[in-house]
């Protein structure tokens with residue numbers, strides 16, 4: 001079945017928000033922030049970060065955003081990805097640079113995201129090279145790509161051969177909740193893709209092939225308890241479709257890019273920021289993912305996380321491009337913080353691996 | 359001056375202030391309330407759905423708003439939420455209709 005796109009990319013709409021400068025202006029709107037939202041770096045001071053700065057622990061995850069091209073245009077996408085974003089895709093040269101770095105340094109995990117990274121012509125070659133280097137590869141797969149075109153239907157087999165861990169978005173086990181965020185038809189295609197993954201062993205006990213789902217709220221509310229959601233998803237997906245998976249990661253929507261656009265359009269920006277602030281959990285600060293991750297953009301620049309990447313906030317205190325990669329300097333940098341960071345510290349915290357505290 | 363209309367959504371945010379006039383009772387109420395909605399033999403999602411159904415029965419706009427959000431947060435979808443409201447509605451309807459047995463009994467006494 002084909003997907004009916006939920007929206008258009010901000011870039012295609014020529015929205016002001018496609019300019020990261022404008023997004024940062026909204027997030028740092030002075031009157032609003034001074035009155036109601038304390039600066040994030042101030043907020044973390046009593047949480048054990050007395051100088052208002054966060055430093056990395058160790059770089060364990062090399063997260064690479066292969067590009068903005070995607071077969072979907074989800075309403076909340078923080079990448080502003082879509083089928084129209086053909087220009088922003090990682091070149092072979094930058095992938096080669098990544099491999100050189102991965103060869104040189106002991107960074108155990110390569111986490112590949114996008115867009116739909118599988119649409120990048122270098123994807124399979126890069127994954128196999130990482131596998132040969134003994135790296136643990138995670139692919140952030142939107143699921144529908146697998147059934148979108150016959151040329152992608154053998155992806156599950158390819159993933160299995162390279163022992164790739166699959167982490168896939170499925171905001172709900174109900175079609176309506178899923179399609180309202182991701183586009184009509186996405187749910188049915190996602191279910192078919194999950195069944196194909198299960199068929200080669202993904203998510204099955206004893207197979208060693210990990211299949212994780214990502215839950216994120218399909219609206220302006222915050223995620224509930226991850227373990228409870230996981231139990232519901234497991235029961236319902238098994239009951240309705242015979243689908244199995246390993247872990248469910250509950251992730252908070254970040255107030256940037258298309259979700260920021262959604263918030264502003266629906267007059268919910270302040271309410272949402274307030275709910276993030278009300279749910280601020282000092283105990284979640286130490287677990288934010290930027291402490292063990294380095295994020296690389298399609299054009300080879302380095303960021304603290306995929307969110308900072310989308311706001312074009314490059315790493316500070318170290319070379320900012322793959323060509324100047326210096327692990328020691330990166331591990332000693334100060335992470336660039338801003339008001340969107342409240343998205344990582346609300347409730348049980350939020351990261352690419354879900355909740356950060358129990 | 360107080361407002362000229364009832365049920366202002368902003369008032370829901372002031373719920374915590376009820377302690378200003380009777381703190382020990384309010385503290386006990388909120389502590390108990392918190393305990394009630396924790397995961398137990400029922401999941402948090404199931405409890406939120408029950409709360410939503412009861413909110414419709416007592417027709418409290420604050421509770422309806424609060425537990426519409428609560429149900430979504432706990433991972434319920436529209437189908438589950440509407441089914442919960444139907445359960446509440448069915449009990450309301452049934453509890454009226456079941457009294458008709460009394461009407462029928464009494465009418466039986468009165469009529470030939």
Ligand code: SF4
Pocket residue numbers: 070071072073074076077078079080081082114115116142
């Ligand atoms: S959220 Fe993921 S699947 Fe959806 S448009 Fe963005 S990159 Fe594509």
Ligand code: SF4
Pocket residue numbers: 288289290291304305306307308335336337338340341344
């Ligand atoms: S948004 Fe990025 S930089 Fe900010 S706390 Fe989260 S992971 Fe760290």
